Amino acid sequence: MAFRRLLRGEIAEETLEGIAREAASRYDQRLESIRLLEADNWLSTPAVLNEEFFLKIITPQNTFVHGLLTTGRNVGVFASGTEGFFERFGTPIGMAEHELDAARQMREFGVNVPEPLEAFEHEGYGVVVFEYLDGYETLETLSPNQVESVAPDLFRSLARMHDAEFVHGDLRGENVLIVDDELFFIDATNVREDAIDDARAYDIACALAELEPHIGAATAVRIAAQYYDNDTLIDAERYLDFVSIRPDHDFAALALKGEIVKQTD
Template sequence: MSAAQCETKDAFGQSPDRLARKIAYYIFMNRVVEAILVSLIAACFMVTTIIDGILGTRVERRFIDSLRSISRDKLSRLRRAQIRYIFRCQYGLSKIKIRLAGGSYWLSIPCVVEGRKDGRPVKYMAKIINDQSAVKHRYMTMLRNLGIIAGGVEFWFEQYDSARDMASFERHCLDRLREKGVNSPAVMGMHSLNEEDYMLVTEFIEGKTLSDVTLGTAEISDVLATLKKMHDSKVIHGDIKLDNFLYSGGKVYLIDCLKIGHTTLPVAQAFDLICALCSLCEKAPVDTVMGLARRHFTEDELTYAGTMLDVAVSKVDIDLPPEKARELRQELGNPV
């Protein structure tokens, strides 16, 4: 593609449904609409939790999965064209192929972009973050903060002002993780697809998310060591879960972050730790996880993290069986 052809993206910057998206955006960002929908969703969570507690069913998990399915964004033809355009112009790629990445995405659209550059094959990871991402994150944040208030924890999740703010924060978070020596993908750039949509481009790491890997002691220890290194460097992640760890070449890589507002650093660190413990216990025995955790964290740190167990298990992306939650609670010295 010539330089002249790369000077403008107007052909791809206008979406046919742009007006409809704008109207929907302003409706869902209305305070009254927010209050009504959050109340309804919170009520559904309460009802499904009660049903599961009485009947031992998985109604709440099915409800969560349905919310994700309904709200999951699509990789449309327009977005494919925009991605190809950026990678031709900014990264010099030819013969471009685009496919959705794995994982339980619903707040963004992660894509693997393959092509050729200087005669050799290359791959990048491209994450599309748009106004719908910001709206969904806003509602998720309000629901999470309701759970935090109920749990009496002294921190909260912060909302993003826009899709640009969301993409910029993730870029900053990944840069800071690498700066502190934590394995994470290098950021290659951030690009505006139009005034509402942004694309964060990072190096592609060939591997699997930990949710798709059999967890042994080495993998569990690597996760806990990574978390300890972050906390020693005063870095907070905010969204620890198995899908936010990649396993590649015998190493664990950390991706994605969420904003946390907090009055004291130990509170946010404890929340990261309890989410890590819950996530690891989903796929490994509780005593194995706790035995390795005690090699990296003090008993005081683990006990403090245990006070946030109820908040952690209420996260929609943590699926810890009730029997394991009870076992973990006992291990953490925080019985009911």
């Protein structure tokens, strides 16, 4: 965990307080509380302000690490037979503004995301402000039956984005939140506009990879097939090997491949 903090970039206590005070002042509030959230995230430090606002604080180190991860992901995508489609950011505020814009677009498409409020820069840090969803759960904390019940919403939301020529690009368990049985997406990344079809297939592969450990390959593929045709599922199958080598996914790739073959045969 100390290594992860190093990669994130340390935020000094006085800097955190300064960011919190500026954010609170933007909503005519006093700084009453600011607490950091422990999350398995390399690219930002999450915090809760006054138990009402969710802040994502992006350090210069986060931007550097994002560039390294983007290069690595593009190499992996290339090895899957496709030109890399991930794009990097030059500055923390650039990352923050993209995430704000992506969240707003998803809401326009009818996809649940925490309400995006604004992005601002503070002493070289990028900050994104969202509403705070209290009491959320992630896929990892749900029972298999609960995961199966929200899986159609996951693919329905993805399909809605994809129909609008928009992709998530970083779909993993931590970026899917469940609040009172409603599913929310967070943390969409930047993808080249001319590579939407490939990135869409990658999204689907990531979704299958997240669901398989909870509900099994057959059920995951069956639910995905309700929202995507056979050609699209075959495209997604090409990315499963790449997704399987990412450290944030642990699933039975061969089982998913076999179920996709059965579904599309």
